[in-house]
Amino acid sequence: MTLSVVVAGGGTAGHIEPAMAFADAVRRLRPDATVTALGTEKGLDTRLIPARGYPLELIPPVPLPRKPSGDLLRLPVKVWSAVSAVRDVLRKVDADVVVGFGGYVALPAYLAARGRTPIVVHEANARAGLANKVGARFAARVAAAVPGSGLPNAEVLGIPLRHAVTTLDRNALRPAAREHFGLPADGPVLLVFGGSQGARSLNSAVAAALPGLTEEGIAVLHAHGAAGTPADPAPGYVPQMYRARPYIEDMHLAYAAADAVLCRAGAMTVAEVSAVGLPAVYVPLPHGNGEQALNAEPVVAAGGGVLVPDAELTGDRVLAELVPLLGDAARLEAAGKAARASGHADADERLARLVLDVVEGRP
Structure with a gap:
C-alpha cells in the first residue's frame, strides 16, 4: 500500500531540518511514500520546505510558551483553529502516521491526530519543549537525540541529519x-x-x-x-x-x-x-x-x-x-x-524504520 506520512516540524531550521532529513530517509526506504509537511507562513517554512521538494500545507500559527502558563490558557481559539486545519490535511492526504519534531506546528498536529492517526514524537534538544511534552503522552513511540530529555520511554536515536x-x-x-x-x-x-x-x-x-x-x-x-x-x-x-x-x-x-x-x-x-x-x-x-x-x-x-x-x-x-x-x-x-x-550519523534511517514499524504494527 502507498504510505502517507505527515511531518510537523515547522518554524525554525532546528525543527525543519530534522523533519526534512527524516522525510528523505523515508523516501529512500519507501520510494512509494508520500510525505506532506505542515507549516505556517511564519518562520522559515515557506522558504525551506518547498526547496526540499515536499508539499507544504499551511495551518494557523500557534505561538507557544516554553512552559505551561497563563499564556497557554489564553490560546484555545488559536489552538483549535489550527487543530481543525490539521484534521482537514490528515483527511485529504489519508495520513498513516504523524511525526512531530516540536515547535508551534507540532502541538496542533498532535491534538488533531490523537485517537485518529498514530503519532511519533522526536525531541532534538536536551530538554523537551511544551509541544513534545504534550505529544509524548499519547504517542505510539517517542525518540530523542540525547538521554535525559524528560520525555517518558524515549528511545535515544540522535538527530536526523542531511544525507x-x-x-x-x-x-x-x-x-x-x-x-x-x-x-x-x-x-x-x-x-x-x-x-x-x-x-x-x-x-x-x-x-x-x-x-x-x-x-x-x-x-x-x-x-x-x-x-x-x-x-x-x-x-x-x-x-x-x-x-x-x-x-x-x-x-x-x-x-x-x-x-x-x-x-x-x-x-x-x-x-x-x-x-x-x-x-x-x-x-x-x-x-x-x-x-x-x-x-x-x-x-x-x-x-x-x-x-x-x-x-x-x-x-x-x-x-x-x-x-x-x-x-x-x-x-x-x-x-x-x-x-x-x-554522534548518531544514522539517526535519519533509524527514525524512519521506527515510524515504519508503527505504521505496520510492529512493536
Whole structure:
C-alpha cells in the first residue's frame, strides 16, 4: 500500500531540518511514500520546505510558551483553529502516521491526530519543549537525540541529519572545498559560525584573535550572520587566510574545508559537527534554560570538544583553546574521532524504520 506520512516540524531550521532529513530517509526506504509537511507562513517554512521538494500545507500559527502558563490558557481559539486545519490535511492526504519534531506546528498536529492517526514524537534538544511534552503522552513511540530529555520511554536515536552531511568524506572533498571558499590548500582552517543570524560574541572574539591565528598559520572561514560584522584584518594580510561570508549555504563544503570549529551549541549544530568528525569549541547561547550546554555535554565528555561560557569568550581564549589544538595533528585527529564516535550519523534511517514499524504494527 502507498504510505502517507505527515511531518510537523515547522518554524525554525532546528525543527525543519530534522523533519526534512527524516522525510528523505523515508523516501529512500519507501520510494512509494508520500510525505506532506505542515507549516505556517511564519518562520522559515515557506522558504525551506518547498526547496526540499515536499508539499507544504499551511495551518494557523500557534505561538507557544516554553512552559505551561497563563499564556497557554489564553490560546484555545488559536489552538483549535489550527487543530481543525490539521484534521482537514490528515483527511485529504489519508495520513498513516504523524511525526512531530516540536515547535508551534507540532502541538496542533498532535491534538488533531490523537485517537485518529498514530503519532511519533522526536525531541532534538536536551530538554523537551511544551509541544513534545504534550505529544509524548499519547504517542505510539517517542525518540530523542540525547538521554535525559524528560520525555517518558524515549528511545535515544540522535538527530536526523542531511544525507550530504552524514555521508561526507571530508578528506576527499577537502581540496575542492578549500578552492570553493578561496582558502589555502594546505595548513589548518578554523570554521566559525553562530547560526543563521550569527553571534556577536563569536564575531568579536574572532576579530580580536585573528592576528594571532594568522600569525600561527591558521586560516579562518567566518560566517558572521546577516546582521553581524566581519573582522577587519590588519593591512597587508594574505586574503586567503580570512574568508568572511554573511551566511554559508553549502555547510558540507565548509565542514570539508575545516579542521576545527568555533560555534554555538544548538542541537543541530552539535549533531552535524560531531557527525562529520570535527572537534569544536562550543559557546552555548547565554539565554534560555541552559539547554545548549546540555546539547554539547556528551561530545565534550567524549573528548570531541570543549565548552566555553559566552561571558568568557575573548580573543585570548580563542587563541588558548584553538592554537594548541590546530597545531597538533595527533591531538586534532583524536578529538575528531571522539566527536564522530559520540554522534548518531544514522539517526535519519533509524527514525524512519521506527515510524515504519508503527505504521505496520510492529512493536
